[in-house]
Every structure is written in C-alpha cells, then in structure tokens.
Amino acid sequence: MAPRPSPHVYRRLLGYLRPYRQLLAAGVCASLVAAAATSAYAWVVGPLLRAVLTDQPVTVAGVSLPGDVLLRRLPLVVVALALVKALAQFLQGGLMQRLGQRVMADLRGFLYGRLLGQPPAFFERRHSGELLSRFTSDVPLVEFSITQALSSYVKDGLQAVALLTTCFLIDAKLFLFTFIVVPVTVLPINRFARSLKKVAARSLQSLGALTSLTAEQLQNLPVVQAYGGQTRALESFDVEADKYLGEMRRSLFLRGAVSPTVELLGIAGVAMAVAWGARAVSADPELAGRLLSFLAAALLLYQPVKSLSGTLSQVLTGLAAAERLFAIADEPSPPDTGDAAHPLSQALVLEGVKATYQDGREALRGVDLVVPAGKRVALVGPSGAGKTTLFSVLLGFLPSSGGRVLWDGAPLESLKPSSVRGQVAWVPQEPVLFSGTVRHNLRLGRPEATDAELWEALALAHAEDFVRALPGGLDESVGERGSRLSGGQRQRLALARAFLCKPSVLLLDEPTSALDAASEAAVGAGLETLMRGRTVLVIAHRLSTVRDADVIAVVEEGRVVESGTHAELLALRGRYLRLLGEGAVAA
Numbered sequence: 411m412a413p414r415p416s417p418h419v420y421r422r423l424l425g426y427l428r429p430y431r432q433l434l435a436a437g438v439c440a441s442l443v444a445a446a447a448t449s450a451y452a453w454v455v456g457p458l459l460r461a462v463l464t465d466q467p468v469t470v471a472g473v474s475l476p477g478d479v480l481l482r483r484l485p486l487v488v489v490a491l492a493l494v495k496a497l498a499q500f501l502q503g504g505l506m507q508r509l510g511q512r513v514m515a516d517l518r519g520f521l522y523g524r525l526l527g528q529p530p531a532f533f534e535r536r537h538s539g540e541l542l543s544r545f546t547s548d549v550p551l552v553e554f555s556i557t558q559a560l561s562s563y564v565k566d567g568l569q570a571v572a573l574l575t576t577c578f579l580i581d582a583k584l585f586l587f588t589f590i591v592v593p594v595t596v597l598p599i600n601r602f603a604r605s606l607k608k609v610a611a612r613s614l615q616s617l618g619a620l621t622s623l624t625a626e627q628l629q630n631l632p633v634v635q636a637y638g639g640q641t642r643a644l645e646s647f648d649v650e651a652d653k654y655l656g657e658m659r660r661s662l663f664l665r666g667a668v669s670p671t672v673e674l675l676g677i678a679g680v681a682m683a684v685a686w687g688a689r690a691v692s693a694d695p696e697l698a699g700r701l702l703s704f705l706a707a708a709l710l711l712y713q714p715v716k717s718l719s720g721t722l723s724q725v726l727t728g729l730a731a732a733e734r735l736f737a738i739a740d741e742p743s744p745p746d747t748g749d750a751a752h753p754l755s756q757a758l759v760l761e762g763v764k765a766t767y768q769d770g771r772e773a774l775r776g777v778d779l780v781v782p783a784g785k786r787v788a789l790v791g792p793s794g795a796g797k798t799t800l801f802s803v804l805l806g807f808l809p810s811s812g813g814r815v816l817w818d819g820a821p822l823e824s825l826k827p828s829s830v831r832g833q834v835a836w837v838p839q840e841p842v843l844f845s846g847t848v849r850h851n852l853r854l855g856r857p858e859a860t861d862a863e864l865w866e867a868l869a870l871a872h873a874e875d876f877v878r879a880l881p882g883g884l885d886e887s888v889g890e891r892g893s894r895l896s897g898g899q900r901q902r903l904a905l906a907r908a909f910l911c912k913p914s915v916l917l918l919d920e921p922t923s924a925l926d927a928a929s930e931a932a933v934g935a936g937l938e939t940l941m942r943g944r945t946v947l948v949i950a951h952r953l954s955t956v957r958d959a960d961v962i963a964v965v966e967e968g969r970v971v972e973s974g975t976h977a978e979l980l981a982l983r984g985r986y987l988r989l990l991g992e993g994a995v996a997a
C-alpha cells in the first residue's frame with residue numbers, strides 16, 4: 411500500500427490524542443499561564459529600565475509612579491512572574507510528556523496487534539530485521555516528535571502568539587514594520603520541510619536495511635564464521651552503513667540549516683526595529699519606554715521561535731517514520747470471522763486442494779484425502795513434496811487456491827480461523843519454546859490452566875519427572891528458545907503444551923532427528939499418549955509410525971499419489987515401496 415500523504419498521517423496521529431483530552435487541556439492551560447507570564451515580563455521590563463535610567467515618574471498600567479517606588483516594587487513583581495512561569499512550565503512539560511508516552515504506548519500496541527494478526531506470507535515478504543527496526547527506530551522517532559511537538563507547539567506557539575500580541579499592543583506601527591519579515595521566513599522553511607521529509611524517509615529506509623543485514627548475520631554467526639564469511643559480512647555492512655551515512659549527512663545538513671535561517675531572518679527584523687525605533691525616539695522621547703518593552707518582547711520571542719523551528723524538523727522526521735508505521739499497520743489481514751468449529755466428529759476431507767505461494771510456486775496441485783475422525787493418517791513423501799504446505803493450508807496460514815477442505819462437511823472458509831486453530835494442535839518438528847518459565851511456555855495455548863492441569867499434561871507427555879527435578883520446577887526458566895533444556899526435553903514440553911489445548915485434531919511433524927535413543931523413547935511414549943483417541947495427520951519419519959497408521963498417503967509433487975494401509979501399499983509395489991527403499995522413512 412502506498413504511504414498516505416502526511417496531512418492525513420498527522421491527523422491520524424492526532425486522533426490518538428482523543429482519549430486523553432483532559433490531560434491535553436490541563437497541559438494547554440499550564441502553557442497559557444506560562445505564556446502570559448512571559449508577556450508580562452516584557453510589560454514590566456520597559457518601565458523598570460526607564461526608572462533605572464531616568465529620575466522621572468513612569469506610567470505603568472495607567473498609573474504614574476515615582477521612580478524609587480517602581481524600583482522597590484517591580485523586582486518583586488519580576489520574581490513573582492518568574493515563579494509563576496517556572497511552575498507553569500514544569501507542569502506543562504510533565505503533562506505533555508505523559509500524554510506523549512501514553513499515545514505512543516497505544517500506537518506501539520496497535521502496530522504489534524496488527525503484526526500478530528498477519529499470516530506467515532506477510533513475514534516472508536519482509537525481513538524480520540526490517541520489522542524490528544520499525545519498533546526500535548521508527549516508533550521512538552514518532553514518539554519523540556509527538557512528545558516534543560506537543561510540548562513545543564503548545565508552549566512555544568502560545569508564547570510566540572502572546573509575545574507578538576504584546577508587541578502589537580505596545581506599538582502597532584513598530585510591530586508591522588518589524589514583523590513584515592515573518593511571512594518571508596515561511597517560504598524557505600516550507601522548502602526545507604519538503605526536502606527534509608524526503609531525506610528522512612530515505613534515511614529510515616536505509617537504517618532498516620542496515621538493521622536487517624546486521625540481525626541476519628549475527629543470528630547466523632556460527633555459520634558465517636564456519637564458512638570464513640566475516641570479511642564479506644563486514645564489506646556488505648560497510649556498503650549499507652555508507653549509504654546510511656550519506657542519507658544522514660543530507661538530513662543533518664538540512665536540519666542544521668533550518669534554525670540558523672530562521673534566526674538570521676529574525677535578527678534582521680529586530681535590527682530593523684532598532685534602527686527605525688532609534689530614529690523615532692529622537693522625534694518622540696515618550697516612545698523610549700515603549701521601545702524598550704517592545705525590544706524585550708521581540709528578544710523574548712527568539713527562544714520560542716528557535717525552538718519551534720527545531721521542532722519542525724523533528725516533526726517531519728517523525729511524520730516520515732509514522733508513514734512507514736502506518737503502511738505496515740494498514741496491510742490487510744485475513745478476517746477472523748465465520749462459524750465456530752466444533753470438535754471433529756466425522757471427517758476432515760480434502761477435495762482437489764491446490765495451494766500456490768506468493769512467488770507463484772504451486773506447492774499443492776490437487777490433493778484428495780480423507781482423514782476420518784479418530785483415525786491416524788500418515789503422510790510420507792520426498793522432500794519438497796508439499797507435506798508441510800498441506801499443514802499450512804489446514805491451519806489457515808496459506809489460503810487454498812482451488813478445491814475444498816471440509817471439516818465435518820463444512821467448508822473450511824466458512825469457519826472462523828481462530829476456532830479451527832483452537833481445535834487443532836500443531837506440533838512442529840523443531841519444538842518452539844520462548845524465553846520464560848516452564849509454566850509460561852505450557853500456558854501458551856491455555857493461559858487459564860491451573861498448576862494441577864499443567865502437571866497432568868506434563869505426566870501425559872512423559873515430562874513430569876524432569877520438570878520435578880528442575881530446581882525451580884514450573885518456575886524454572888528455560889532460556890532463550892529453550893536453550894537450557896535438551897532437545898528431547900524441549901520436545902516433551904511442546905507435547906505437554908499440545909495436551910493442554912485438548913485438541914480434537916493433531917497435526918504432527920514427527921520429531922525424530924537430533925534425538926538420542928533414550929530421548930526418542932521418552933518422546934515417542936509421550937507422542938503415543940497424545941495421539942490416542944484423536945484424529946491425527948502426521949508427517950511420518952519413522953517406520954513404526956507409518957506402520958501403525960490407519961491410512962498412509964504418499965505425497966509427491968503436490969498430490970496424493972497412493973494411499974492405503976502399510977500392507978496394502980507394500981502389495982501395490984509402487985511409490986511407497988520405492989520410498990521405503992530410498993530411506994525416506996527411517997527404520
């Protein structure tokens with residue numbers, strides 16, 4: 411999807427403020443107080459300086475006061491104003507930061523939620539490193555631009571408006587003369603803004619590529635090292651890093667140029683005011699006090715205007731990042747709607763099922779298969795035949811491009827995908843564990859499971875003894891991807907997790923490789939218990955599994971080419987026999 415234009419993105423970001431209207435209102439109030447206090451400085455500075463420089467009585471707010479009274483009272487007023495301003499700014503900063511943080515937490519949660527709903531095909535098109543860079547680089551940029559922008563736009567914007575109004579009220583003619591330059595500043599800023607946004611988008615893209623490259627090389631470092639690929643890895647890193655540096659150089663140049671340009675134009679305006687004012691004062695000495703207040707207000711304008719122009723460049727970078735975030739979040743995800751799937755009671759029937767990957771490869775070319783409820787069907791076939799693809803279709807990860815899958819007679823598309831997955835337990839060949847405790851890993855499919863249920867599942871998976879022997883028991887941490895457990899132990903935890911889901915259908919990619927004989931026996935015993943009484947579709951790697959199956963389906967080139975019992979298929983003396991001869995199924 412093409413990135414949306416930025417006004418839309420900005421409006422969309424502002425939409426995230428809606429739930430926090432009160433916080434925003436409180437922040438704006440605090441800013442108003444701070445802005446009023448800043449303007450009041452300008453009003454008192456002129457009379458104060460006049461009282462210091464001359465002996466004559468000075469008029470403040472229509473009251474004529476002698477110089478010594480003014481000198482006694484005005485410093486107290488200045489301190490009081492400073493106090494009010496400091497307090498208001500402190501409040502304003504805190505409130506706006508809190509608001510920005512909440513908005514960003516919502517945005518981050520929204521993005522993550524959208525990612526979690528995407529099918530595997532979405533992730534195949536993107537590098538995980540690139541997606542990570544959205545969280546690690548883009549989200550903080552948006553966050554910074556929102557918190558900074560809110561704070562600065564409200565605080566500095568109000569102060570600038572208050573000070574400009576003050577200048578106008580002090581002397582309208584002088585105001586018009588001085589600030590004639592203001593519209594002139596808008597033109598270069600606008601040009602800067604457009605170029606800066608383009609450069610920011612390019613540098614973010616470049617950073618994403620750099621993150622992807624680094625993540626992939628580091629994740630697979632042992633292989634990179636084993637093949638002596640460090641130099642090549644470093645070279646490709648340097649190429650990407652140079653690209654990123656080039657984009658950043660352009661971005662920093664533009665960012666650096668905004669503030670000085672605004673500053674230069676502002677100072678030119680003030681210089682003109684001084685020149686004009688000096689001439690006007692010689693004609694009208696009464697103007698001197700007003701001129702001092704005017705200049706004080708104009709100089710006080712310097713800080714908010716400088717801060718606003720700095721904010722502008724951050725906001726533009728943040729907008730470019732937000733555009734990238736929304737482009738990802740707006741990718742359509744398959745809807746989770748339809749009828750609820752009930753436990754399978756009759757059969758799972760596949761009629762001419764076809765499936766094509768995004769690159770156009772047709773991995774299933776018309777699979778016909780009946781999996782009767784409560785029976786075991788073993789899939790055998792050479793590597794690349796389409797066995798795993800079949801599981802992807804059944805789990806709703808890959809839509810079928812032809813044919814039908816019927817769940818007790820109901821087409822799979824008519825059933826709610828999450829309810830089908832609720833009925834199905836998928837045990838992949840390589841168990842997937844997450845860093846966290848044993849309990850955390852077991853509860854993946856059933857977060858509400860009690861400890862008693864966890865122990866029951868562990869016992870059924872033949873994993874109870876080893877978990878009891880762990881110092882922390884259920885609270886023992888398993889390490890990243892379960893690295894603190896053996897392969898067999900990881901596999902048995904994965905089985906216990908499947909038990910907890912109480913599935914009616916089991917999709918099993920039989921775990922055999924990388925297990926020693928003792929582990930294999932334990933895992934095999936757990937598997938046997940898991941399969942008992944359930945409808946099982948198993949990608950078989952062991953002869954015993956194939957022999958025990960009620961139906962064996964031989965898959966080749968995306969089709970079921972033979973099916974029957976072990977004895978029937980042996981008698982056929984066809985593909986099955988040849989597969990056994992080729993060692994596709996281990997003894």
Ligand SMILES: Nc1ncnc2c1ncn2[C@@H]1O[C@H](COP(=O)(O)OP(=O)(O)OP(=O)(O)O)[C@@H](O)[C@H]1O
Nearest residue numbers: 534767769771773792793794795796797798799800
């Ligand atoms: N994500 C993908 N994108 C494109 N093609 C794919 C993808 N996954 C698998 N394929 C292709 O689809 C075909 C079937 O693959 P599949 O993984 O289903 O085979 P398999 O029978 O499970 O093989 P193995 O026993 O080696 O795991 C293969 O030609 C494979 O290259």
